Amino acid sequence: MTNAFTPIEILRPTAIEFGCGTITAAARFAERIGAKRPLVISDPFNARRVDSLALPGAVKVFGDVKPEPDLPNLEKAIAMAREVWPDLVIGFGGGSAMDLAKLVAVLCTGEVAFADVVGAEKVAGRSVALMQIPTTSGTGSEAGTRALVTDPVSRNKQAVQSRFMLADIAIVDPDLTMTVPKEVTAATGVDALAHCVEAYTSRKAQPMIDLYAIEGARLVGRYLPRAVADGGDREARAGLALASLYGGYCLGPVNTTAGHAVAYPLGTRHHVAHGLACAVIFPHTLAFNMPAVEAKTVAVLQALGLPERKNPTLAFEATHEFCTGLGLEMRLSALGVPRDDLGVMADEAHAIRRLLDNNPRDLGRDAILKMYEVAF
Incomplete structure (x- = not known):
């Protein structure tokens, strides 16, 4: 079962900031890449503390991420992104927010449908920057290449896997989890x-x-x-x-x-x-x-x-x-x-x-x- 000779590819975010207080890296990264239209994908609770990220530019927030997000929830986020035309997408919350952020980042700049990318490595590319900031300790979605969305018809989870959904930067600040019940x-x-x-x-x-x-x-x-x-x-x-x-x-x-x-x-x-x-x-x-x-x-x-x-x-x-x-x-x-x-x-x-x-x-x-x- 455990085979050291089996080929393996380990992908990581381009940069990882880990430790208490590292949330300040969000503003530094956004400023370094010259972001002018950041879009934060978040749940209602974390949407109320987006100001703590101190992001530059005309910041917009999609703050309606649902637990166990479904396809309509994703489509609503993509619709907002296509209006905003972001140059930086930020997942700020738990795994649901970060999964939707991945999908928004790869789907918001074209007409490709979610159904066309379900599966492994069907995403053609990504032209906007992606930042992931977890506020819970569980999913590890900030480090991964997968995103899951529930099909409301079949009630099954559909998975998308792509190297293009790997974050440019993951900021893991344990202080953000201090208020988790x-x-x-x-x-x-x-x-x-x-x-x-x-x-x-x-x-x-x-x-x-x-x-x-x-x-x-x-x-x-x-x-x-x-x-x-x-x-x-x-x-x-x-x-x-x-x-x-x-x-x-x-x-x-x-x-x-x-x-x-x-x-x-x-x-x-x-x-x-x-x-x-x-x-x-x-x-x-x-x-x-x-x-x-x-x-x-x-x-x-x-x-x-x-x-x-x-x-x-x-x-x-x-x-x-x-x-x-x-x-x-x-x-x-x-x-x-x-x-x-x-x-x-x-x-x-x-x-x-x-x-x-x-x-x-x-x-x-x-x-x-x-x-x-x-x-x-």
Whole structure:
């Protein structure tokens, strides 16, 4: 599975500013490239603090990014961009804002439709600058080349992957995450963990990415409980921001596996926040995969500071307890998911072959349904 001889290409933003107080780099970068028409893509909360970026020029803000953005949300952002004609697009928020910023940057200057770029490397190019500024620690979208948008008709996530969606600069300032509520901190932290663990145990796992993956898991194990207990713990916030960034590194050349595939229908069908959906599913897929990747699963448990377990049932219990200890609701019934929809969800998850085909152990539709039933 882990093959040092497999060719790999690791792409990074052209520049990364990391550390408390690095938000000042936003204005410096915009001034350096001579930006006169910056467009900020943001959610309603972060739209209210765009002034803190101190951007030059005639700044415009699309502040209507939805959680789990859908195609109409993207089209609305692109329509605004085509009116503004920006020379710099800035994703300012969580993964949803940064994903839309990527797509706006590559689609706003032409007539290419979203459907024409779904898939891998179908984007022809980009003529505007792209800056990414995360305000949560979870998605790692600031470091990656993928963007996900939900099709409201099929209720499935559609993915675009392109090297042209890689940021010119990513500014990761942990201070921007200090006000994130504890329940969001917990859920997004487990999302970062899932990125790392799924890449680490993937059929496409690669030693160069394993380094980031296992260190990202270690950072989550060390700092996530602290950040949940005390949102003002600056060291913990910085540790989680780094874990999220490392998780983003994992997404490019390796990507996620069953955990995300099984989690997606929770968000697209029942509007469960992505991080929370990943957290609910995480112990189930980790335990299911353990027989195929026992040594790596044990390494993950050790990285999280959990007791060494070589039995899938005990591994499930340990990671489930880790998540509940963060205050996360782990029951689908309590999250508004109806029991009579579990079968359809299993069908949809099983159809996400771009992720399931990389899982270290074949995961059938019935096994997915069983996970939902146990989680219910």
